[in-house]
Amino acid sequence: MKFLLLLAQHDTDFRAKELIAIAEMEKIELNLENYKEDSPFVEVDLPSEDEARRLVQRSFLTRGIYRILAQGSSMDEVHESNKKNLAVYDEFMNKSFKVEFNCYQGTRSKESQLTEINNLGYTNLNGRISLKNPEVRFVFLEDYDQYNPTPKYIWLATLVSSTARSVIDIYDLKKRKHVGTTSFEAELALVTTNMAQIRKGDIVYDPFSGTGSFPIAAAYHGAYVFASDIDRRPLRNYGLNFAQYNTSKNFLDSLEMDFTHDAFQSRLKFDAIICDPPYGIRERLVVCGAAKPERFIGKEHILVDNELSHRRRDYIATKKPVELSTILQNLLDFAATRLNVGRRLAFWLPVEDRDVETTKIPLHTDLEFKYVSVQKFSKWERWLLTYEKRPHGDKGPEIPISLTDDFREKYYTRYRGQK
Ligand SMILES: C[S@@+](CC[C@H](N)C(=O)[O-])C[C@H]1O[C@@H](n2cnc3c(N)ncnc32)[C@H](O)[C@@H]1O
Numbered sequence: 001m002k003f004l005l006l007l008a009q010h011d012t013d014f015r016a017k018e019l020i021a022i023a024e025m026e027k028i029e030l031n032l033e034n035y036k037e038d039s040p041f042v043e044v045d046l047p048s049e050d051e052a053r054r055l056v057q058r059s060f061l062t063r064g065i066y067r068i069l070a071q072g073s074s075m076d077e078v079h080e081s082n083k084k085n086l087a088v089y090d091e092f093m094n095k096s097f098k099v100e101f102n103c104y105q106g107t108r109s110k111e112s113q114l115t116e117i118n119n120l121g122y123t124n125l126n127g128r129i130s131l132k133n134p135e136v137r138f139v140f141l142e143d144y145d146q147y148n149p150t151p152k153y154i155w156l157a158t159l160v161s162s163t164a165r166s167v168i169d170i171y172d173l174k175k176r177k178h179v180g181t182t183s184f185e186a187e188l189a190l191v192t193t194n195m196a197q198i199r200k201g202d203i204v205y206d207p208f209s210g211t212g213s214f215p216i217a218a219a220y221h222g223a224y225v226f227a228s229d230i231d232r233r234p235l236r237n238y239g240l241n242f243a244q245y246n247t248s249k250n251f252l253d254s255l256e257m258d259f260t261h262d263a264f265q266s267r268l269k270f271d272a273i274i275c276d277p278p279y280g281i282r283e284r285l286v287v288c289g290a291a292k293p294e295r296f297i298g299k300e301h302i303l304v305d306n307e308l309s310h311r312r313r314d315y316i317a318t319k320k321p322v323e324l325s326t327i328l329q330n331l332l333d334f335a336a337t338r339l340n341v342g343r344r345l346a347f348w349l350p351v352e353d354r355d356v357e358t359t360k361i362p363l364h365t366d367l368e369f370k371y372v373s374v375q376k377f378s379k380w381e382r383w384l385l386t387y388e389k390r391p392h393g394d395k396g397p398e399i400p401i402s403l404t405d406d407f408r409e410k411y412y413t414r415y416r417g418q419k
Contacts, residue, residue: 066157098134106144184213196346202271219247286319336366339389
């Protein structure tokens with residue numbers, strides 16, 4: 001069956017990969033050879049409406065999927081092709097319906113819309129017209145070139161399924177109770193959960209959780225989430241956000257912990273690891289330890305209320321700066337041992353624009369690299385990298401983390417004129 005995908009027209013580098021990730025998860029064969037980066041329309045062949053629904057239902061960058069009834073370069077061609085396919089209308093008989101227009105980069109006047117709706121008289125649709133809650137939505141989807149009043153292509157189709165886009169507004173940071181300077185925008189945090197194929201019942205971990213943007217997004221799918229951060233402050237009101245989204249039961253725990261010195265039992269495994277590691281811009285890039293260890297010699301036995309100070313719950317561990325590459329290599333190694341086979345790591349990597357050409361995608365022998373999607377800012381980019389844990393014994397190539405060590409340095413000297 002022929003379907004038309006209507007995609008969001010932003011974050012275009014994420015749209016196709018999000019659909020591929022969902023298709024793989026749902027075991028749907030998806031061919032995106034008609035996909036164009038500069039168009040919101042993609043024609044796809046799928047076995048049935050059920051597959052079409054499953055493909056888009058959890059997509060955040062797709063607006064809807066439509067079953068194509070007729071198509072052409074002009075309204076005349078659309079009606080001609082529609083008349084050759086009238087048998088299909090039998091299934092819409094006696095059903096309430098509505099006819100809509102969805103024009104990309106153009107408009108059609110109300111009068112012209114009415115004319116085209118009346119022109120559909122030959123379909124002999126006999127159901128009730130319902131503008132609010134129709135059983136069938138017929139839609140003319142029109143593709144215009146900017147500033148050209150005539151559409152270059154038109155599809156007549158029925159809406160099969162809307163998508164998860166309405167969730168983005170509910171999870172909007174502006175409406176969230178507990179946010180901070182590091183909170184990650186809701187839309188791409190939710191997209192990250194699709195790249196990582198997070199499903200109901202999964203155990204998901206964010207090792208740099210800050211205010212929890214990724215665990216909150218994972219809990220939306222019904223996953224059980226676990227979070228940690230070296231900074232205890234953002235963890236304080238963590239539960240508020242889960243309560244706001246009615247997902248408190250999905251929040252397992254949050255831990256103040258240096259990710260490079262994790263405290264997990266060796267048998268603990270995760271179904272997904274998703275995160276935005278620290279770049280040192282809005283937050284500290286540190287690990288536990290002393291930059292000048294000599295200052296602490298002889299202070300190991302300091303007592304507070306007869307308790308060793310470093311054993312007390314209120315002890316704040318000394319931290320020392322660390323390079324981003326060390327943190328990221330730790331992250332790949334951690335995912336390689338802690339992910340269940342076939343499950344995913346998705347994380348964000350900052351890349352300065354002068355490094356874009358030379359930065360290599362890091363590879364770990366136990367993780368299969370799946371995709372990279374790029375979000376561009378004026379002078380730097382943020383790459384979303386997705387990996388999948390290989391089956392035991394299956395080894396791939398290795399490329400160590402490179403070139404990002406001085407991201408903080410470059411960011412401050414180049415864009416802010418300061419360090
Ligand atoms: C880019 S922020 C992530 C923000 C988070 N996604 C949110 O929604 O707020 C990176 C976080 O990593 C934490 N961090 C820095 N070094 C760390 C370490 N060694 N172990 C664990 N967390 C660390 C920082 O405190 C910060 O909260």
